[in-house]
Amino acid sequence: MLADVLLDGLGLGAIYAFIALGYTMVYGIIKLINFAHGEFFMVGAFVGYFALRDLGVDEVDLPQPLPILLAFLVAITLAATAAALLAVLTERLAYRPVRRAGRIAALLTAVGVSFFLQNLAVQVWGAGARAYPEPGIWLYVDDLPAKADADYKIRERVEAVVLKGDAIDTARKAALRAEGIERVYRTPDLTKEGKQGFVLLALLLWTPVLWWLVKRTRMGRAMRAVSEDADAARLMGININLIVAATFFLGAFVAGVGGVAYCATYGSVKPLTGWIPGLKAFIAAVIGGIGSIPGAIVGGLLLGVAEFAIPALLEQLGWADAKAFQDALAYVFLIIVLLVKPTGLLGKPQREKV
Amino acid sequence: MSAPLFETRHVTKRYGGLTAVGDVSLRLDAGDLVGCIGPNGAGKTTLFNLITGADPVTSGTIHWQDRDVTSLCDHQRARLGMARTFQNIRLWPDMSALDNVRAVYQGRPGSGLLASALRLPAFRRTEAAILDEAERLLDRMGLAAHAQARAVDLPYGEQRKLEICRALALSPQLLLLDEPAAGMNPTEKADLMHTVKALRSEFDLTILLIEHDMKFVMGICERIYVLDHGEQIAHGTPDEVRADERVIEAYLGGEAAC
Numbered sequence: 230m231l232a233d234v235l236l237d238g239l240g241l242g243a244i245y246a247f248i249a250l251g252y253t254m255v256y257g258i259i260k261l262i263n264f265a266h267g268e269f270f271m272v273g274a275f276v277g278y279f280a281l282r283d284l285g286v287d288e289v290d291l292p293q294p295l296p297i298l299l300a301f302l303v304a305i306t307l308a309a310t311a312a313a314l315l316a317v318l319t320e321r322l323a324y325r326p327v328r329r330a331g332r333i334a335a336l337l338t339a340v341g342v343s344f345f346l347q348n349l350a351v352q353v354w355g356a357g358a359r360a361y362p363e364p365g366i367w368l369y370v371d372d373l374p375a376k377a378d379a380d381y382k383i384r385e386r387v388e389a390v391v392l393k394g395d396a397i398d399t400a401r402k403a404a405l406r407a408e409g410i411e412r413v414y415r416t417p418d419l420t421k422e423g424k425q426g427f428v429l430l431a432l433l434l435w436t437p438v439l440w441w442l443v444k445r446t447r448m449g450r451a452m453r454a455v456s457e458d459a460d461a462a463r464l465m466g467i468n469i470n471l472i473v474a475a476t477f478f479l480g481a482f483v484a485g486v487g488g489v490a491y492c493a494t495y496g497s498v499k500p501l502t503g504w505i506p507g508l509k510a511f512i513a514a515v516i517g518g519i520g521s522i523p524g525a526i527v528g529g530l531l532l533g534v535a536e537f538a539i540p541a542l543l544e545q546l547g548w549a550d551a552k553a554f555q556d557a558l559a560y561v562f563l564i565i566v567l568l569v570k571p572t573g574l575l576g577k578p579q580r581e582k583v
Numbered sequence: 584m585s586a587p588l589f590e591t592r593h594v595t596k597r598y599g600g601l602t603a604v605g606d607v608s609l610r611l612d613a614g615d616l617v618g619c620i621g622p623n624g625a626g627k628t629t630l631f632n633l634i635t636g637a638d639p640v641t642s643g644t645i646h647w648q649d650r651d652v653t654s655l656c657d658h659q660r661a662r663l664g665m666a667r668t669f670q671n672i673r674l675w676p677d678m679s680a681l682d683n684v685r686a687v688y689q690g691r692p693g694s695g696l697l698a699s700a701l702r703l704p705a706f707r708r709t710e711a712a713i714l715d716e717a718e719r720l721l722d723r724m725g726l727a728a729h730a731q732a733r734a735v736d737l738p739y740g741e742q743r744k745l746e747i748c749r750a751l752a753l754s755p756q757l758l759l760l761d762e763p764a765a766g767m768n769p770t771e772k773a774d775l776m777h778t779v780k781a782l783r784s785e786f787d788l789t790i791l792l793i794e795h796d797m798k799f800v801m802g803i804c805e806r807i808y809v810l811d812h813g814e815q816i817a818h819g820t821p822d823e824v825r826a827d828e829r830v831i832e833a834y835l836g837g838e839a840a841c
Contacts, residue, residue, distance in 0.1 A: 446706075447713070450682050451689035454675045461673040464635055465687045466661035466753055472689075577677075 233422075234537045240425025240494065242533020243432040247487025248510030249517065249525035250439065251316075251480025257456040257520040258476045260332060264339040265319060266484060267507015268346035273312035273485025274492040274502055275354060280304035281362040290367045297364045305489050312485030315346075316477040325470070343507075350500035358499040361492045365414045370405050373397045373413070381413035424494040431490060435483065436526060443522060448475055456520070509559065516566045518576020527574060535562045586649040588613045588789050589634075589665075589757055594643035596629055596813075603629040605813040606643070609791075611757065616783055616790045618804035620797070620824075622833065626813035627793040628670060631761055634791075635667055636660040666750035667759035670793075672742050676735035680726055680745050683734050684717040687752040717752065723785075724748045724778075740771055747778075751786060758782075760792035764799045772796065776803050801825070809833075 248270055255263045281287075284300040323342050327334045368381065374397065381391040390405070390413055391397065405413075443449035454462045455472045463469055491506060492498040509532060517528025539558045543551035551558075566574065589611040596604040604626040611617055621627050632638040634645065636657035644653045647663055655663070675683050721727050724744045729737055734745060743763065750758060763779070764772045776799060783790055794800045800807060801821040809817040809824055811833040817824055824830055 447685070447689045447710070450678070450686040453678055453682070454686040454689075457675040457677060458673055460637065461669070461675070462686075463657045464637060464661055464667055465749060466658050466666075467686070467689050468658050 230541075234541050235534065236422050236425055238534030238537040239530055240422075240428055240533070241536065242513075242530035243425075243428045244487050244491045244494070244506060244529075245510045245513040245533055246432055246526045246529025247435075247490065248484050248506060249514040249529045250522065251484045252511055252514040253517070253519055253522060253525040254452075254476050254480045256514070257522075258452060258473055259324075259328065259335075259459075261324065261335045262339060262511070263324075263477075263480075264336070264507075264511075265342040265346055266316075266480070267503030267510070268343055268350075269312040269316050269319075269481040269503070270484040270488040270491070270507060271350060271498075271500065271503030272315055272346070272488070273308040273481075274488030274498045275350065276311040276485070277304045277308035277489035278359060278361060278492065278498050280307045286364050287362045289364050301489075301493075305486055308489045309482045309485030312488065313478040313482040316481030317474050319346075320474055320477045325473075347500055347504070354500060356500060358497040361496055361498055363493070363496075364417060366417055367412050367414050369412055370402050370410060373402065379415045381415050383410055383413055421494065428490045428494060431486065432526070435486070439479075439483070439522065442479065448472070452476055505556075512559065512563050515573055516563055518573030521573070521575045521577070524573055524575035531574075532559060532562065535559060585612075587611060587646075588615075588648060589791075590646040591630075591634065592644045592646065594630075594633055594645065595641050596626075596633055596638060597641045602813050604633060604810075607808075607810070607813075607815045609808055609815075611789050611791060613756070613789055614783070614787070616780070616803065616805050617792075618800040618807045619791060619793045619810065620795075620800055620807060621810035624812075625810040627810055628761060629813075630810070631667065631759055631793060634759065635665060661753060664754065664756040665759065666753040666755035666757070668743070668746040668750055668761055668763060670761040670765065672739075672746060674734040674742060674745060674749070677733055679731050680721060680734055680737065680748075681714075681717055681730040683745060683749050684720055684752045685713055687749055688713045688717075720748045720751050723751075739766060743767075747782070751782070756787070756789060758786075758788045758790045760790065760794075762793055762795060764794055764796050772799055775799075779803060 248266065251266050251269070252263060255261055255266070281300060281304045284303065286297060286300045286304075289296050289300070319342055323338050324335060327338050373381065373391065377391045377393055377395045377397055380393050383390055390410065391401075395401070441449075443452060451462070451467050451472050452475070454465070454467060455469055459469060462472075487506075488503070492502065510529065513528040513532040514525050515528070516532055517524030517526070536555055536559050539562065540551040540555050543558075570576075587610045591607055591609045594604060594607050594609075595602065607626075607630060609619075609630075619627055619630065629638065633640050636652075636655060636659070640653060644651055646652065647660075647665075652660060652663065675686065678686065718727065718730065721730055724747060726741060726744055726748060729741060729745075734742060737745060747758075747760075747763070760779070764775055767775060779790065779792070780803065782788060792800070792804070804821065806819065807817075807821055807824045808815060809827070809830050811829075816829045816833055817827040819827070
């Protein structure tokens with residue numbers, strides 16, 4: 230019970246963390262709440278969808294892990310790169326022209342870009358949800374157990390070919406073969422927990438890479454310099470436009486990875502996919518202290534856990550409907566954190582500029 | 584006569600009806616150590632902002648080795664070889680002293696995200712060279728022991744030195760010092776005078792400094808420009824400036840005696 234809540238929470242929280250990283254990096258550099266960030270996540274998820282579909286991941290037999298792993302690697306790379314390029318383009322066309330026009334103008338631009346990208350996605354890809362491609366387990370008709378141990382189908386056909394518990398005698402096998410069915414397919418036993426484990430692992434692998442990029446490379450040092458005092462950075466020969474573009478690239482790249490991870494875990498993608506996770510990730514970034522990279526990770530994981538733990542706790546205490554208020558409770562959690570620590574858990578107090 | 588390293592021609596900056604800097608023409612030849620003085624509000628810091636490109640000029644032009652650089656923005660001018668320090672210290676407070684210096688090297692080739700992500704050998708070589716240079720600069724300014732300390736945690740005098748360090752990391756030809764002696768005691772000031780002179784020959788610098796402290800400016804600069812209400816009212820050697828009627832009237836007053 231406790232382990233379930235923790236894994237559910239950490240798995241979802243890792244996704245929030247992936248998105249929150251981009252929010253926090255962009256905010257750290259140019260003090261912009263980039264509301265379109267959730268849409269970069271969504272576009273990444275779509276690109277990952279097409280890559281996985283065209284690579285034929287759902288045709289691969291699950292017992293062959295290598296091709297599947299490779300397919301996911303390719304899909305994630307393509308998705309992340311596409312999201313990153315879209316972010317750079319957005320920054321260049323929409324945000325840079327208003328960078329000096331004040332924070333409200335930039336914020337409204339971001340909201341506008343968010344709606345624009347959502348609706349563009351509806352126009353291009355349709356408003357409906359699409360099932361995310363998933364590797365399956367294939368069996369030859371001859372190898373079917375005498376009593377079917379699961380639902381088996383063929384990919385082209387929606388209705389079931391063999392239902393769980395059906396008796397598969399010689400006559401039934403012959404009937405299937407007469408229909409031209411050589412192999413059947415069933416959905417894998419990959420549990421949601423298993424996938425969430427993968428997402429957590431991906432976050433664990435990403436965090437040191439990001440840390441290294443920001444702390445140990447020239448680009449990262451310049452990013453920190455720009456975020457601490459952009460005017461001084463310019464006068465020291467640092468090209469702000471380049472640094473801002475690099476930040477958008479990096480932030481959206483991570484969001485693209487998160488997009489594929491999220492949709493592969495929860496099973497579908499649609500143009501509104503980025504909306505709620507984007508909003509929650511923004512909350513996560515604020516809880517952790519916006520502008521702080523460790524804060525984004527802590528805030529993401531914490532919000533994820535809180536979303537499952539608080540309703541579970543309230544259920545134990547006798548409030549049967551607590552689950553239905555999961556989202557509302559997340560916001561209550563945000564309000565409590567901000568009341569206690571207005572700069573977020575790892576945020577720095579605002580330094581007065583002389 | 585060879586082209587000056589740096590020149591402003593009739594540079595003017597107006598904010599609405601207020602003329603912060605009016606018709607200032609200033610010339611620096613390679614190796615010069617020049618001061619710019621004037622009472623509070625004379626437009627000295629504004630002039631620095633115009634020189635570095637932090638503020639655009641209203642009229643007039645700015646020249647670097649005979650090239651008109653008026654339209655270049657601040658980071659491009661910095662890359663030409665103009666580095667500055669600030670009157671109010673503008674270090675990156677939460678970064679270490681070492682990183683404050685190293686961040687300046689961002690524009691070097693081989694610094695791309697891709698190169699760093701792949702840890703290419705070229706990236707590692709440049710990174711090692713940068714570390715080497717940054718440590719040498721810190722060592723030169725006596726800050727080696729503080730390399731890992733956050734800039735904001737350094738004592739005031741050390742922060743000032745770190746700002747000079749950071750400026751030197753740009754390998755500048757022209758170093759602009761904005762009130763380098765502000766807040767220092769006489770011993771520190773004497774020390775700084777010595778350092779500034781020494782840096783000029785060590786790094787082949789041309790130096791322009793703004794300073795309030797008359798003794799400091801008179802003691803170190805070969806030529807002095809005097810601004811008052813944004814106007815350039817005098818220019819010459821310290822002795823000439825000290826004797827100038829308008830300067831005495833506008834600025835030095837009773838102080839001239841000391």
